Amino acid sequence: xxxxxxxxxxxxxxxxxxxxxxxxxxxxxxxxxxxxxxxxxxxxxxxxxxxxxxxxxxxxxxxxxxxxxxxxxxxxxxxxxxxxxxxxxxxxxxxxxxxxxxxxxxxxxxxxxxxxxxxxxxxxxxxxxxxxxxxxxxxxxxxxxxxxxxxxxxxxxxxxxxxxxxxxxxxxxxxxxxxxxxxxxxxxxxxxxxxxxxxxxxxxxxxxxxxxxxxxxxxxxxxxxxxxxxxxxxxxxxxxxxxxxxxxxxxxxxxxxxxxxxxxxxxxxxxxxxxxxxxxxxxxxxxxxxxxxxxxxxxxxxxxxxxxxxxxxxxxxxxxxxxxxxxx
Numbered sequence: 001x002x003x004x005x006x007x008x009x010x011x012x013x014x015x016x017x018x019x020x021x022x023x024x025x026x027x028x029x030x031x032x033x034x035x036x037x038x039x040x041x042x043x044x045x046x047x048x049x050x051x052x053x054x055x056x057x058x059x060x061x062x063x064x065x066x067x068x069x070x071x072x073x074x075x076x077x078x079x080x081x082x083x084x085x086x087x088x089x090x091x092x093x094x095x096x097x098x099x100x101x102x103x104x105x106x107x108x109x110x111x112x113x114x115x116x117x118x119x120x121x122x123x124x125x126x127x128x129x130x131x132x133x134x135x136x137x138x139x140x141x142x143x144x145x146x147x148x149x150x151x152x153x154x155x156x157x158x159x160x161x162x163x164x165x166x167x168x169x170x171x172x173x174x175x176x177x178x179x180x181x182x183x184x185x186x187x188x189x190x191x192x193x194x195x196x197x198x199x200x201x202x203x204x205x206x207x208x209x210x211x212x213x214x215x216x217x218x219x220x221x222x223x224x225x226x227x228x229x230x231x232x233x234x235x236x237x238x239x240x241x242x243x244x245x246x247x248x249x250x251x252x253x254x255x256x257x258x259x260x261x262x263x264x265x266x267x268x269x270x271x272x273x274x275x276x277x278x279x280x281x282x283x284x285x286x287x288x289x290x291x292x293x294x295x296x297x298x299x300x301x302x303x304x305x306x307x308x309x310x311x312x313x314x315x316x317x318x319x320x321x322x323x324x325x326x327x328x
Contacts, residue, residue, distance in 0.1 A: 006125055007145050008086075008098075008117040009053045009154065010171040013107045014064055015084040017131055017141060018165035041146070044153025052154035053171050057112070060156045060169040080104040082141070082166065083132040084119075088200060092130055092138035097194045097202035101290055104132035116247075117194065118203045123148060129168065141166050150174040186214030190247040191282050207247040217262055222269040229254070234262035238295040255295035265310055270317040277302070282310035 042059065045052040082102035088095040098117050099105045107113060119125065123134030126149035131139040142159040151174045159168040194202040213219065216229040225244030229237045236258035242250040261267060266278040273292025277285045284306035291298040309315065312325040 003120050003122055004148050004151065004174050004176065006127075006128070006172060006174055007143075008115050008119075008170060008172045009049070010057060010112055010113045010114045011084075011107075012057055012060070012165040012169040012171070013082065013084075013109055014061075014169060015165060016080075016107060017107045017161075017164040024094075030092065040157060041150055042156045043195060044155055044284065045107045046153045049154065049173075052173075056154050056156045056171045060158070060171075063272060064158070064167065064169070066093055081108045082190050084141070085128060085130050085132055086203075087128050088119075088126070090128065092140075093132075095195070095198065095200045097127075097200055098204070099194070116204055116207065118205070119144075120201055127170075129166075131164075131166075139164055142168070142173070144170050146172065146174060148174065186212050188213045190241075190244075192247065192311045205247055209241065209243075210246060210251065220267060220269050220275075222275070222289075222292055223271045224293070226273070228257075228269065228275070230261045230265075230267065232262060234260045236261045238289075238292075240293075253295055257289065257291065257297050258299070266312075266315055267316075268316050270321070271319045276305075276315075276317060276323070278309045278312075278315060280310060282308045306314065 045055045045059070047055075067073035067170045071180065084087035084107050085093075085096055086098040086240070087093070088097055097119065098115050105113060119127070124145070127144040127146075129141040129143065131141055133139060140161065141164055142161045144157055144159050145159075150172075154171060154173045156169050159170055160166060181208045187208050189206040190209045191203055191207075194204055205316065213229070215232070217232050218230040219227065221227045223239035227239040227241060231237065235256050237254040238257045239251050239253035239255075242252060261277070262279040263280070265280050266276065269275045273289040274291060275287040277287065279285065283304050285302040286305045287299060289299055289304075290296075309325065311328070313328045314326045315323065317323045
């Protein structure tokens, strides 16, 4: 069976968990059960994705808002947000897929988050909602259940648990497996592998964060959203993607921080502004861009740290001085 991708477009917190109002939560679950499919999913909303997501959120809000005592439930919910995270496991903190850069995402009733989270699956998939708790076991908040019959259009489900008093609306779609998007040449696309620390599948994005990147000889990055680009004339340009953690637009630069970089066979970086360059004769040079955080022209190096590096097909680095070379 062909793989599919579940795309979670939006999570709308109607009522964050309180431990109360179980009857209200059960009433909301009953209100949406008339449209029951796998996981009690809604009918599909079609059209352009943004409009379809908006229509699904509005429809869910209208349906849930008609349930008596909902406003009172929100009023009694208090000011303590859910510390929400999503996982692919029935066990707490195992196979967490969102959020990637922190343990949880704080959310209150009436707030919406748009993860744009892409998770590949084959037949069916369960996304478990948890509330992080530093003092005791995490609380299970409910489950989003999706299968391949949900392909076509945008749908919503209610994720709720009466014993916890929470109500979430999840807006999603099921599409053919997302690998690399068709895009205009030179668009800079942002992705986040939410399971980078444990190898769990889950890709957030793509989100377009820039244009006009096709003309560079080479592009590479170091820490904290700092990106370098080498022009054909050898000028080294510095950029800072201010919103690199969220994938929204916002760049500082370009600022020219060097010249003569077009003559290298390969250039790559590790963390905190350390850059390596391989000369055509195989010499490996070390540079430290002391101005890596603000784009000023302040350098240490070059220092020759090796020879014989011209024969590799590809060379790249990770943190702490680890360098990999691929033989032809």
